Amino acid sequence: MSRRRTSRRTWRSLPVVHQLRQSVGLQRGMLVTGLVLTGVLVLAAVFAPLLAPYGYGQLRDADGAFGAQQPPSGDHLLGTTVGGYDVLSRVIYGSRTAVFVIVVAIVLSIVAGVLLGLVSGYLGGWLDRVLVVIADAVYAFPSLLLAIVAAIVISGGQSSLVGGVLAAAISITVVFIPQYFRVVRAETVRIKSEAFVESARVVGTGTWRIMTRHVLRNATRSLPLIVTLNASEAILTLAGLGFLGFGIQPTAAAEWGFDLNRSISDVTSGIWWTSIFPGAAIVLTVLGLTLVGESLNDLADPRLRSRRRAADVPPPADVAVTPGGGLAAGTEGGTP
Numbered sequence: 001m002s003r004r005r006t007s008r009r010t011w012r013s014l015p016v017v018h019q020l021r022q023s024v025g026l027q028r029g030m031l032v033t034g035l036v037l038t039g040v041l042v043l044a045a046v047f048a049p050l051l052a053p054y055g056y057g058q059l060r061d062a063d064g065a066f067g068a069q070q071p072p073s074g075d076h077l078l079g080t081t082v083g084g085y086d087v088l089s090r091v092i093y094g095s096r097t098a099v100f101v102i103v104v105a106i107v108l109s110i111v112a113g114v115l116l117g118l119v120s121g122y123l124g125g126w127l128d129r130v131l132v133v134i135a136d137a138v139y140a141f142p143s144l145l146l147a148i149v150a151a152i153v154i155s156g157g158q159s160s161l162v163g164g165v166l167a168a169a170i171s172i173t174v175v176f177i178p179q180y181f182r183v184v185r186a187e188t189v190r191i192k193s194e195a196f197v198e199s200a201r202v203v204g205t206g207t208w209r210i211m212t213r214h215v216l217r218n219a220t221r222s223l224p225l226i227v228t229l230n231a232s233e234a235i236l237t238l239a240g241l242g243f244l245g246f247g248i249q250p251t252a253a254a255e256w257g258f259d260l261n262r263s264i265s266d267v268t269s270g271i272w273w274t275s276i277f278p279g280a281a282i283v284l285t286v287l288g289l290t291l292v293g294e295s296l297n298d299l300a301d302p303r304l305r306s307r308r309r310a311a312d313v314p315p316p317a318d319v320a321v322t323p324g325g326g327l328a329a330g331t332e333g334g335t336p
Contacts, residue, residue, distance in 0.1 A: 031295035037288025044092050045099040053077075054086045056093035056254035069271050079273035082262055087273060091281050093254035097165065098285065102234045104169035105176065106227055112173070113180025114220060120181070121188025121219075122211050131181070139178040143233075144240050147171035151246045165248065168241055172234045179226060187219035228293030232286045239282050256282050 044051060053076075059065055070080040078087035120131040138146070150171035191197060192215060200210050242248065242257025256278040263275035 027295060030291050034288045034291030034293075034295060037284055038292055041095050041285050041288065042099060044095040048092050048096045052086075052089040052092040054089040056085070056090055057252075058086065058089070059084045069266065069274065072273055078277050081259060081274050082266060087259075087277050090254045090259055091256070091277050094256045094259070094278065094281060095285075097248065097253050097255050098235055098238060100165055101169045101172065101238050102231050104166065105172035105234050106230060108170065108173040109176035109180055109230070110223065110227070113177045114184050114216070114223075116177070117181040117184030118188055118211055118216060118219065121185035122192050122207075122215060124189075128185075132185075135178040135181045138174065139182075143175040144237060146175055147237050147241060148244065148246055150174050151241055165253065167246075168238050168248075171241065172237050175237065176230050176234075179230065180223070183222060183226060184219050187222070188215055191215050191218050225293060225297045228289055228296060232289035232293065235282060235286050235289070 054061070054066075066076065066080045066084050066086060068080060068082055068084045070076055072079045076086050076088070078091065080086055081090065116131055116135075120128045147168075148171075151167045154167040154170055197210060197214055200214055238255070239257035239260070242255045242259075243261045244257075245261065248255045248258060259278040260275055260282075263271075263278070266272075266274045
């Protein structure tokens with residue numbers, strides 16, 4: 001029985017599950033909508049080979065070539081692109097590219113940003129000043145332009161599967177590192193003056209052990225909120241790179257921004273299916289990740305959470321004083 005209670009408490013204390021149980025009303029609706037849209041993205045990425053009717057670079061089947069700019073039909077539910085690719089297959093496989101880039105970019109950003117922020121905030125001195133200046137300079141640079149420059153330097157304009165995905169991920173990483181650096185550095189500066197850190201110094205605990213065991217755990221509590229918001233920004237940056245021609249070639253992987261770039265001329269010709277579905281995939285994915293991030297950010301604010309809880313508490317019943325000196329709940333108007 002105790003094991004069952006412990007497992008139930010552990011399940012309820014998971015980050016998203018805990019916030020979902022705290023949310024009510026419109027806040028819960030936003031969070032659930034964001035989780036559903038994000039879950040669809042993840043499921044499409046994981047089961048892309050099973051869901052997609054064709055390969056992302058497939059141009060023909062047993063009956064012959066697909067044909068360019070074919071309207072939606074029984075063979076191609078969302079039509080074909082100007083290059084002759086199946087739109088539905090490209091959209092589904094594009095989710096796999098998006099998830100891959102998000103995971104690589106955010107993992108690299110967290111590792112680099114957290115490490116630099118921890119060292120800068122705890123050690124201080126000239127190293128702190130140099131890192132802050134570099135982070136501010138990178139942060140002030142236009143993010144998309146910085147990603148383009150990084151993509152050119154990293155991949156040399158080539159768009160292979162590994163090279164293109166890694167170039168996009170590392171380009172996004174360069175943009176995100178200053179954000180994690182700022183958050184972790186500010187928290188580290190605040191936490192290092194706390195009593196438990198001073199006590200660890202007094203008993204002779206090493207600097208690295210204090211940083212990793214005591215400071216790091218408390219300085220990274222707000223990172224899940226930043227991760228969800230940065231994931232949506234990563235999708236937009238990836239789509240921007242692909243739209244400007246720095247994405248991934250269609251024979252290497254599917255990418256929504258590149259497909260939008262190739263469908264520009266179709267829009268003026270009345271061919272709507274080559275652009276609307278990749279665009280809708282970008283919009284829904286960004287919307288889902290943004291709703292999750294904003295909902296978690298809202299629930300992390302104790303003032304908003306306490307207001308919401310107070311609004312749900314029913315008003316207390318009227319209390320009347322009985323002749324014997326006791327208290328009794330009265331009806332409306334104060335009559336017993």
